[in-house]
Amino acid sequence: MKWVIILLAFITIFPGSAFGATLNLRATWTANTEADMKEYRLYRTDGTRTLIGTIPHPSTSYNFSVTVPDQSSGTLRFVLTAVDTNNNESLDGSPASYSYNLDTIPPAAPKNLSVQNQ
């Protein structure tokens, strides 16, 4: 089973909901060539490993959404695996990451700046 490589593309953000902001992302990869290929599995690996979706072969892209806290910033990490018709799952492909920054609120201006000769 070959490893798979995925690419992630940012699509849209729907910020400001009560549950946080929604990042609409698109993952793309190169198709495997095995004759018994069945599907691909996309996992999110930052934090607890979570299955994002199962995509039938020979698809090479997947649109999905991730909810993140409002005004947050960080990096999301994903991996893709390939699964054959006997449900044999490959090792993780090369990880892909996506950094986002929804923090538009700057810190407060520093206070009580003073100057002394030295």
Add this chain to the structure above:
Amino acid sequence: MVNLFHLIWFLKAEKRMLFGNGVKSKQIMSKGRILLDKRVSGFSIKIMKIFLLILLLTIPLFIQSAWAANIKLTWDPNNEPDLAGYKVYYGTSSRTYGPPINVGNVTTYTLTNLTPGKKYFIAVTAYDASNTESSFSNEVVKEPAPIDFDQDGKTDIAVYDVTNGWWFFLYSFDGSYGFDAIGVGGGAQRVSVAGDYDGDGKTDVAVYDTVYGWWLFHYSSGGYFYDHAGQGGTGYTAVPGDYDGDGVTDLAVYQGSTGHWFIQYSSGGYGFKALGGVGRIPVQADYDGDGTTDVAVYDVANGWWFFQYSSTGGYGFDAIGVGGGSQWVIVPADYDGDGMADVAVYDTVYGWWLFHYSSGGYFYDHVGQGGTGYTAVPGDYDGDGVTDLAVYNEASGFWYFKYSSGGYGFDSLGGPGKVPVK
């Protein structure tokens, strides 16, 4: 600043100044200033002449030397959990800065290699883990030391010979002596108005004609010039200051009968303000700490201070509470080191200094000398950015200091007929 004529004359004058008042067997060592330690004989005068000649010939070299100043900044820490650091901005005009210095997540930073004699405006921003940057902090201003002819960041001792229009200096950077003259002679008609009119960071020799309102300069950057503020002369008082905050001294006059201020900005154009009137003398200084001179007057009879702040255009009032009268003279300066001029008066009879600090509180102090026969000459003689107390005795030419950094000092320059430059 020193030509051959001046040099020859100065060697003769120095002999009189240094030894003509009966000063002898006096070892004086104060903050690197010159020391004298022997009864003066003919031989030692020759040695001293040679010594002074060497000093004077080297003065231009020293004055051209590049001095660097460091200033320490501190600010309060931010409390955002994702705070990542701070950036320091500085420049030579308000709210116009060069590229920031990313100083990391600290709350103190030392700016180095600044040019003494220059005015610096400084602010800080905070940024978070997302590199989102805050607005600017309050702006602080690093003011140059007043009366700094050698641009070392310290006030120099200087006197003006009223009769002849001669200037004598004792440079703080190496304790050497200097001389200058504009060439128009002296007399009570002309008063010294030293300031940095050419904006090179060094104080320039300048006099103001109290009859016709002309200003005459010998720029430290070279050349002799004259100018006029449009108004001035009889009935006016010269009130030079940095009214546009560009670090260059502006020409300005105050008309005592009307309380009108006429300003010729070094950055261009003219200004007019109205504050004061009969019985109120000008006492311009930077009371709000924005780097710009505020117009202000002192009511001599009552000891009241009135201000118009350049930062807001608003008006202010203050009083130390000791009343007025001719016994008190005004000596506003930044004695508490917060960047704002403090209301302060000097007791010409007993030598006491009374303050109302801009940072709060009323205080008094004494140099150890002072009172009748002494003139208050506050300045930043130790170069720490805080005004020191100092008095000058015209009869003896002696200067006494109480440094803000601690300790007392003494120097000798001047004598009868020579008024301190301040």
